[in-house]
Amino acid sequence: DQQVKQNSPSLSVQEGRISILNCDYTNSMFDYFLWYKKYPAEGPTFLISISSIKDKNEDGRFTVFLNKSAKHLSLHIVPSQPGDSAVYFCAAKWEGAQKLVFGQGTRLTINP
Amino acid sequence: DTGVSQNPRHKITKRGQNVTFRCDPISEHNRLYWYRQTLGQGPEFLTYFQNEAQLEKSRLLSDRFSAERPKGSFSTLEIQRTEQGDSAMYLCASSRDTDTQYFGPGTRLTVL
Numbered sequence: 643d644q645q646v647k648q649n650s651p652s653l654s655v656q657e658g659r660i661s662i663l664n665c666d667y668t669n670s671m672f673d674y675f676l677w678y679k680k681y682p683a684e685g686p687t688f689l690i691s692i693s694s695i696k697d698k699n700e701d702g703r704f705t706v707f708l709n710k711s712a713k714h715l716s717l718h719i720v721p722s723q724p725g726d727s728a729v730y731f732c733a734a735k736w737e738g739a740q741k742l743v744f745g746q747g748t749r750l751t752i753n754p
Numbered sequence: 755d756t757g758v759s760q761n762p763r764h765k766i767t768k769r770g771q772n773v774t775f776r777c778d779p780i781s782e783h784n785r786l787y788w789y790r791q792t793l794g795q796g797p798e799f800l801t802y803f804q805n806e807a808q809l810e811k812s813r814l815l816s817d818r819f820s821a822e823r824p825k826g827s828f829s830t831l832e833i834q835r836t837e838q839g840d841s842a843m844y845l846c847a848s849s850r851d852t853d854t855q856y857f858g859p860g861t862r863l864t865v866l
Binding site for chain 2: 646674676678683684685686687688691731733735740741742743744745746747
């Protein structure tokens, strides 16, 4: 049972444009969401997070949007840079739990 | 803050052998987590420690797997009688009373 889904295995974006990565979840008990970036042969690097009491959180070029009614979150990267090319994972946890539940990841490629 | 470190980075072993991995969390992080990641998937939770106490274990953690965190600092993950299906990236993460987990570079296990 895949509780966190990233339906796009890959995404290609032109440098300087906006990258939008999507994530859907099924468990309404999730109350905290995170995005991680992963380069080959490295561990996931934390990017940005959002609590379920918010619908938007911004940090520099990265913005995460949460739509609780649709059980959907998205990560916007503006402007996209070549160094953003990586695999992006969304993750979720529910209140009181410690484990993160991850999606399958989306490979983002930024083209010059 | 030197980040989460894991050793070894790579391990190749023959089926039936025992292997042990080590994780050193970020100093003063009281929570430590182990995850496993296979190709094309997101990390999957294995187990969680708060200080030296192992508080949660996934059903993925069969009786061949054991994890310890003897003094609430570093942790070890041992796999006995390895099987080819154990081949994966084993990730360690740590946190300090927050929802954000910081990951190490991982140990890639190959079972021949």
